[in-house]
Amino acid sequence: MVAILSATLFVSSSIQKDLLNTLEDQPDFTVQRYKAGKVLNTPSAWIDEFLEIKGVTNAQGRVYGTHYYDTLETYFMIVGVDMYETQIVDSLENLLGSIDIDKFQSRKNMIIGAGVKKFLDEYQYYDYYIFRPPDRSQEKVYIYDSLSSESGIMSSDMIIMDIDQARKILGVEDGYVTDIILEVKNQDELQLIKEKLIVSHFNVRIIQKSDIESYYTNLFNYKSGVFLALFLTTLLTFLIILYQRYSMVWYVDSKEIALLRMLGWRIKNIIWLKLGENFVVAFSSYMLGVIFAYIYVFVFNAPLLKNIFLGYKNLSNEVTFAFSLDLSILGLIFLAFVVPFLLAVIIPVYRVAITEPSEVMR
Amino acid sequence: MIKIKALNKQFGSKDDTFHALKNINLEIKAGEVVVINGISGSGKSTLLSIMGAIMKPTSGVVEVDGNNIVSFSDFHASNYRQNRVGFITQSFHLFDAFSVKENLFAALCLSDLSTKEIQIRVQNATQIANISHKLDRVVSTLSGGEKQRTIIARALINEPQIILCDEPTANLDRENSLKFVEIVKKLKEMNKIVVIATHDPIFNELDFVDRVVSMKDGELE
Numbered sequence: 001m002v003a004i005l006s007a008t009l010f011v012s013s014s015i016q017k018d019l020l021n022t023l024e025d026q027p028d029f030t031v032q033r034y035k036a037g038k039v040l041n042t043p044s045a046w047i048d049e050f051l052e053i054k055g056v057t058n059a060q061g062r063v064y065g066t067h068y069y070d071t072l073e074t075y076f077m078i079v080g081v082d083m084y085e086t087q088i089v090d091s092l093e094n095l096l097g098s099i100d101i102d103k104f105q106s107r108k109n110m111i112i113g114a115g116v117k118k119f120l121d122e123y124q125y126y127d128y129y130i131f132r133p134p135d136r137s138q139e140k141v142y143i144y145d146s147l148s149s150e151s152g153i154m155s156s157d158m159i160i161m162d163i164d165q166a167r168k169i170l171g172v173e174d175g176y177v178t179d180i181i182l183e184v185k186n187q188d189e190l191q192l193i194k195e196k197l198i199v200s201h202f203n204v205r206i207i208q209k210s211d212i213e214s215y216y217t218n219l220f221n222y223k224s225g226v227f228l229a230l231f232l233t234t235l236l237t238f239l240i241i242l243y244q245r246y247s248m249v250w251y252v253d254s255k256e257i258a259l260l261r262m263l264g265w266r267i268k269n270i271i272w273l274k275l276g277e278n279f280v281v282a283f284s285s286y287m288l289g290v291i292f293a294y295i296y297v298f299v300f301n302a303p304l305l306k307n308i309f310l311g312y313k314n315l316s317n318e319v320t321f322a323f324s325l326d327l328s329i330l331g332l333i334f335l336a337f338v339v340p341f342l343l344a345v346i347i348p349v350y351r352v353a354i355t356e357p358s359e360v361m362r
Numbered sequence: 363m364i365k366i367k368a369l370n371k372q373f374g375s376k377d378d379t380f381h382a383l384k385n386i387n388l389e390i391k392a393g394e395v396v397v398i399n400g401i402s403g404s405g406k407s408t409l410l411s412i413m414g415a416i417m418k419p420t421s422g423v424v425e426v427d428g429n430n431i432v433s434f435s436d437f438h439a440s441n442y443r444q445n446r447v448g449f450i451t452q453s454f455h456l457f458d459a460f461s462v463k464e465n466l467f468a469a470l471c472l473s474d475l476s477t478k479e480i481q482i483r484v485q486n487a488t489q490i491a492n493i494s495h496k497l498d499r500v501v502s503t504l505s506g507g508e509k510q511r512t513i514i515a516r517a518l519i520n521e522p523q524i525i526l527c528d529e530p531t532a533n534l535d536r537e538n539s540l541k542f543v544e545i546v547k548k549l550k551e552m553n554k555i556v557v558i559a560t561h562d563p564i565f566n567e568l569d570f571v572d573r574v575v576s577m578k579d580g581e582l583e
Contacts, residue, residue: 259455262416263469263516264444267436356418358411 001241002289003296004234005333010297011305013326026209027181028190031197034205041176046201050182053196055189060085061177063163065170067131076116077158080166092160095147108165109144115156117146134171141165238337242344249348257349261357267350274349275342282338290330298323364390364413364524364555369422371408371580382408383419384580392523393553395546397565400577406559409577410526413557414447415439426524444472448517452529454509458502462493462512465501469519483519490548491515492541507538514545525549527558539564546570 031050033042042061050059063080081088083101092099092111110129112120120129120143131139141161161169172178184193190208197206253274260270296302369386372379382405390396398406411417412424415431424431431442456465466484475483488494491514501509510530517525527546531539543564549556550570558565566574576583 255455256457259457260468261440262414262443262449262455264440264442264472264520266440269472356411356416358408358417 001234001238002286002333002337003292005231005337006290006293006330007296007302007305008231009326009329009333010293011302013329014297014323026212028184028187028209029182029194029197030179030207031182031201032179032205032207033201034203039179039205041172042179044175044177047177047180049200050180050197053193053200055184055186055193056182057185058183060181061163061179062181063166063170063172063178065166065172065178067159067169074119075157077113078166078170079158079160080163080170081160082163096145099145104144105162108139108141108161110141110159110161110165111144112146112160113156113158114147116159117143131169133169139165139169141169238340242340245341246344246348249345249352253349254352254355257352258355258357261353267353270353271346271349274345278342278345279338282341286334286337363392363425363427364388365423365425366409366413367423367425369409369412369424370420371405371412371417372420382580383412383422386422386580386582388575388582390555390557392555393550394572395550395556395570396558397571397574398557398559398577399561399566399574400559401561404577405580406577407528408580410528410557410559413524414449414526415442416449444469445520446522447524447526448520448522450510450513450517450525450527450530452532454501454506454513454533456501456509456512456516459500461498461500462488462504462515463497465512466516466519469516473520483521484515487515487518490518491545506533507535507541510534510538510542511545514542518549522554524555524557527556527560529560529562530558531560531562531564543568 031042031046033040044061047059047061050056060082065078067076067078068074069076081092083089083105089099089101096111120126126143128140128142131141133139147156147158166172167174167176170178182193182197184190194206194208197204257270257274260273265273297305366386366388369383370381371383372381374380386409398409400406408417412419412432415434419432422432426442426446431439434442457468460468463484466487467480470480470483484497485494488497491511493508493511493515496504496508496512499508501512504512510533531542534542539562546556546558547568547570565571
């Protein structure tokens with residue numbers, strides 16, 4: 001029971017940590033061109049305009065989109081990056097260990113997430129994959145390297161390639177990007193800069209970091225519902241176990257308690273004995289549960305439970321959970337498990353102990 | 363010395379009362395072996411339970427060496443049970459999963475005795491009860507007679523002055539019953555008070571038994 005609770009906790013905590021890490025890397029603003037309720041590609045020329053707004057420290061165009069593999073109803077997330085941008089190279093080096101940009105650019109190459117790699121390996125695309133852009137041409141792109149499954153949930157279904165290559169595969173015209181991201185140094189100026197962006201282009205949709213934060217929170221809350229359902233089921237099971245333990249004291253332990261009383265043990269001696277005995281049982285179960293949960297989640301990567309949280313037909317579930325431990329919640333489980341367990345034993349023990357031993361010895 | 367005066371015990375509610383003991387008066391001197399005879403339900407076990415402070419009477423007094431054990435608090439009653447009295451029960455009330463030695467320790471572990479003193483007591487008690495050769499055997503693997511001798515050793519381990527035996531031979535064959543009689547004889551030689559509640563006629567003709575009293579319907583005859 002502790003193992004199920006702890007495993008759920010480890011998974012949810014790891015996902016939450018991963019999402020929060022992703023959030024940290026998000027830009028302050030994401031600007032998209034918006035018309036008649038639809039998001040359109042954004043002109044690259046806007047980048048220079050935005051850089052002229054006081055307080056904006058960085059503005060970059062992004063090209064990304066999903067590539068749909070209809071046979072298996074699977075989406076890949078294609079992300080186009082400027083391979084000569086220092087920040088991008090640093091991030092890729094962090095993820096891959098090292099990257100030779102010249103070698104990468106020497107032909108059409110891509111870096112794929114762990115989920116994409118597993119999928120492509122299954123269909124024997126070991127070296128390359130042929131994309132079919134909207135202009136009906138064929139784009140054969142070689143697999144340069146793959147990201148490890150530890151690199152995070154969000155990167156699992158990701159394909160990283162040169163921005164021009166991505167533009168071609170996704171059908172984004174030259175001079176356009178999918179959106180523009182902006183960074184602002186002084187967080188107090190966020191509202192002012194947002195207003196300036198709206199004034200400069202009325203047909204824009206501006207997404208702030210806080211919007212993404214609420215999106216992730218909502219997403220995580222939905223997943224937390226699963227956690228809650230599991231938690232309640234486990235709690236119910238625990239209550240049944242407690243009741244069983246409570247009844248067991250009457251039927252199994254009462255003779256033993258009466259015998260000890262007959263031998264001269266005082267009520268407090270018996271309570272301490274039972275408290276010690278059951279604390280060892282409860283604490284060992286707790287520790288074993290946590291260790292099993294640790295092995296299940298971080299060694300075996302939480303089979304089944306992972307699918308409950310991340311979905312079955314989703315490349316994102318090809319992830320390895322990064323160790324994340326919230327001691328306060330583990331402490332709470334300890335208190336929620338050990339204290340009721342001990343009470344479920346001590347109360348009937350006390351009631352038996354104050355009964356005349358002769359009653360039980362008959 | 364044990365003095366029982368006007369002892370009564372009632373069970374049940376006001377409307378449905380059962381008088382287990384009715385005005386019992388009895389005096390047992392140090393070193394006496396007393397056999398209480400009577401059929402099942404005559405009140406023998408109830409009387410022994412009250413003498414052992416594991417049951418409170420409805421009224422009356424049980425004085426042991428001048429102290430009324432009926433009015434003892436839990437603390438004093440526990441001390442009395444630990445140091446002054448040893449129980450030999452009809453059923454084999456033992457910790458079956460433990461060894462003979464561990465069962466003896468259960469009666470000793472609250473005392474302040476040193477390891478050496480404990481060893482001496484274990485040796486003495488098991489020798490009297492003739493179970494010293496099975497100290498490390500788990501109780502569940504012992505025969506009925508051996509279990510009974512373990513109970514006797516446990517009753518003697520704290521060197522009490524009073525030994526209360528409730529139907530001690532009820533679950534024993536003739537041979538083991540005779541062995542028990544020999545042990546009682548040794549206890550008599552050690553100047554202990556032995557009270558045996560039984561309906562086994564084996565105790566009626568023993569020369570070392572000081573008194574045989576009969577009980578019927580909660581009264582001494």
